[in-house]
Amino acid sequence: MMYSTATYNLHPSTVVPIKRLVVKMLLMVFEKDLEVLYLLHINDPVI
DSSP: OHHHHHHHHSOHHHHHHHHHHHHHHHHHHSHHHHHHHHHHHHHOTTO
């Protein structure tokens, strides 16, 4: 609850870079899994 409130009170110009950084880190961690999911998605568009 406190976390979401703190995030909400942050200025958008601060929140966006943080979100981008988090996404970047997640992409680095799950890059291989995302590649597999992407290939699965190409083979079966239903996913």
